[in-house]
Amino acid sequence: MTFEYAPAPESTSIVDIRPSYGLFIDGEFRDSIDGDTIKTINPATEEVLSEVVAAGPRDVAAAVEAARRAYQTVWGTMPGTERAKYLYRIARIIQERSRELAVLETIDNGKPIRESRDVDLPLVAAHFFYYAGWADKLSYAGFGPHPRPLGVAAQVIPWNFPLLMLAWKIAPALACGNTVVLKPAETTPLTALVFAEICQQADLPPGVVNIITGAGETGRHLVEHPDVDKIAFTGSTEVGRQIARAAAGTRKRLTLELGGKAANIVFDDAPLDQAVEGIVNGIFFNQGHVCCAGSRLLVQESIHDELLTALKRRISLLRLGDPLDKNTDIGAINSAAQLERIRALSEIGELEGAERWSAPCPLPDRGFWFPPTVFTGVSQAHRIAREEIFGPVLSVLTFRTPEEAVAKANNTPYGLSAGIWTEKGSRILWMADRLRAGVVWANTFNKFDPSSPFGGYKESGYGREGGRHGLEAYLAV
Ligand code: NAP
Ligand code: MG
Secondary structure, three states: OOOOOOOOEOOOOOOOOOOEOOEEEOOEEEOOOOOEEEEEEEOOOOEEEEEEEEOOHHHHHHHHHHHHHHHHHHHOOOOHHHHHHHHHHHHHHHHHOHHHHHHHHHHHHOOOHHHHHHHHHHHHHHHHHHHHHHOOOHHHOOOOOOOEEOOEEEEEOOOOOHHHHHHHHHHHHHHOOOEEEEEOOOOOOHHHHHHHHHHHHOOOOOOOEEEOOOOHHHHHHHHHOOOOOEEEEEOOHHHHHHHHHHHOOOOOEEEEEOOOOOEEEEOOOOOHHHHHHHHHHHHHHHHHOOOOOOOEEEEEHHHHHHHHHHHHHHHHOOOEOOOOEOOOOEOOOOOHHHHHHHHHHHHHHHHOOOEEEEOOOOOOOOOOOOOOEEEEOOOOOOHHHHOOOOOOEEEEEEEOOHHHHHHHHHOOOOOOEEEEEOOOHHHHHHHHHHOOOOEEEEOOOOOOOOOOOEOOOHHHEEOOEOOOHHHHOOEEO
């Protein structure tokens, strides 16, 4: 039985989007020297929200120069106890402005307000609080008595968790005494620009954080700038490879957080209702725009039919639509380009012989939408079993023994995350030992905490973000 819900849209009156934004360099918003402009839109309505700069090479150079100066004159020499105060202040302002930031994130990205409000924003604040706590304790972090910062960090982030990825990058960098130049994704620049205002509000010394908007070219100019000491990138494996090539042979330190094709493995003794919730959360959270999404469901053959029936029943109840509505489970796809990629790979899934099922939900007329979709009868050779779709599409494979589950789960060029659903603790440990994945969740999925490190094996990248391990990427150790 389905329930009708009255619309419950979150008010947008709390956000004040300016018609255009400059670049945040040396503590102030500036006009571009040699850039272009790009428009950012609301993917749920296709309405233009604002115009931002696509920073050119001279803009990038000005930002790197400001970061260098701030590193040499204030931030790199400031005692950790003082840096911590700024980070705590930023964390508290984020909490105070969290509703505004959540609404803005939802408008610019398309994700449901329930997620931006209850997941993204609390984690963003938690990240700044967590690394504020490390700033004056670096001597005890296990990297020697006086670990030194690296200098200027160039940080490039994707559109799927715009503010959360910013927090993952900026909080540890600043805690360790580095200064940063960050480029948000072309389609989701707005919360990063409000974060720039928050840096002003916190009286952060000019140049410690610089935010330059733009597309891929701006990112390329930034990571290739000769005065950058450290590059931190999250995004596609393809761009990650280009960056690794460009950084090879330079003194720049590099961390890469790339794609994934995680296995979510359900054994016949798993609590099925819980597993169904975990599978739904694993692949439909954030429309599946999640690098660690559980996009391959490996189900033990004996419970395949029972699980799929329960799963489809649950998926049919997901509510797709206005991301600002507090009842919405599935929001908009972030861009026309991403929607096209999801459509193309789904069509290939059908052509290669997998069976496609989509939830029977109506799609809004405007904006970018894709219904929650499940492919059954998928084999390991299918492209939908090998390639990252980065959308609300689940590929279902089966296995008979734990050995076969491990072999299939590891049969991927990626290795970011995995999930195991079973009653047996011994089996969880046995599996976790053998899965080549940075994070292994047991009887849960997509759980994040600033104190626990996150990162990949193989083509999912290298380096760890979060926790004590995340400090290492920003210290000369
Ligand atoms: P992407 O091109 O790798 O974008 C990531 C970031 O890098 C963005 O800020 C992007 O700018 C920038 N960038 C692009 N080309 C660059 C270059 N040559 N040098 C430096 N920076 C550059 O990823 P995407 O196009 O947004 O998404 C493509 C696929 O990547 C997705 O379908 C998904 O499979 C994967 N992905 C993975 C993650 C993850 O969390 N691991 C996140 C997003 C996407 P623009 O945004 O302006 O292009
Ligand atoms: Mg946008």
